[in-house]
Amino acid sequence: MDFEDVYAREHVTRKFLNRKVNEKTIAQIIRAAQNSPSLLNSQPWRAYAVMGDALQDLRKEYEAMVQEGAHAHEDFASMLSLHWDTFPSQNMANLGASQTYFFNNKLELFNDSNNTMFNAPCVIYLTIPKESPAWSVFDLGIFGQSIMLLALNKGLAVMPAHSLVAYPELVRKYAGIPEDESVGMAIGIGYEDKKAEVNDAKFIPKRLPLKSIYKLTK
Numbered sequence: 730m731d732f733e734d735v736y737a738r739e740h741v742t743r744k745f746l747n748r749k750v751n752e753k754t755i756a757q758i759i760r761a762a763q764n765s766p767s768l769l770n771s772q773p774w775r776a777y778a779v780m781g782d783a784l785q786d787l788r789k790e791y792e793a794m795v796q797e798g799a800h801a802h803e804d805f806a807s808m809l810s811l812h813w814d815t816f817p818s819q820n821m822a823n824l825g826a827s828q829t830y831f832f833n834n835k836l837e838l839f840n841d842s843n844n845t846m847f848n849a850p851c852v853i854y855l856t857i858p859k860e861s862p863a864w865s866v867f868d869l870g871i872f873g874q875s876i877m878l879l880a881l882n883k884g885l886a887v888m889p890a891h892s893l894v895a896y897p898e899l900v901r902k903y904a905g906i907p908e909d910e911s912v913g914m915a916i917g918i919g920y921e922d923k924k925a926e927v928n929d930a931k932f933i934p935k936r937l938p939l940k941s942i943y944k945l946t947k
């Protein structure tokens with residue numbers, strides 16, 4: 730696929746079809762994503778794919794915890810400072826994904842999709858060592874972006890979501906992640922359910938005008 734076309738497809742998918750993804754394809758994607766740059770080639774990332782019966786069981790426990798109202802406690806929330814400047818906070822309040830659903834009077838579509846792990850047939854959990862500098866978070870983000878673009882190029886759809894890592898102990902149990910790694914992010918991968926309302930293009934949040942984020946000096 731032409732790179733511009735791949736990039737133009739980069740919007741999240743909040744409901745996947747039941748169709749399985751090929752495990753060899755996932756391994757190929759991760760192998761290719763290892764080409765991503767990282768500080769001094771530190772390659773701090775690790776990727777843990779969960780699918781099939783293991784994901785079914787994980788999802789069951791996840792949904793039960795959501796139903797109980799279990800408090801989300803992502804590893805990054807304890808590992809990193811989460812004090813946000815007003816600039817991103819205001820963007821979330823004005824242009825955030827949940828706002829877009831809210832203003833269309835469809836917030837329940839957003840919540841239901843998150844609460845059911847987007848029906849993803851495969852989730853890739855991404856970790857870095859707990860003892861990491863901020864650079865490693867940057868490296869993990871690049872690695873995640875590589876995974877998503879490579880997946881889109883293969884006709885797959887992607888869903889990066891911190892809600893997928895809300896209960897790290899569950900992820901550790903099913904993915905076999907050691908205690909000294911921080912479960913940073915997760916990406917759901919599969920085939921888009923094009924009929925699902927939650928995936929409608931009207932829910933893609935707008936971006937800021939270029940001039941508010943870009944400045945050229947010469």
Ligand SMILES: Cc1cc2nc3c(=O)[nH]c(=O)nc-3n(C[C@H](O)[C@H](O)[C@H](O)COP(=O)(O)O)c2cc1C
Pocket residue numbers: 739740741743825826843889890891892893914933934
């Ligand atoms: C780090 C990160 C965490 C995210 N977490 C969630 C999430 O928990 N739930 C969700 O529905 N979307 C989540 N998203 C998706 C964003 O809401 C989405 O990318 C953004 O609103 C822009 O929409 P678009 O990607 O469709 O253009 C996350 C995206 C990123 C990069």
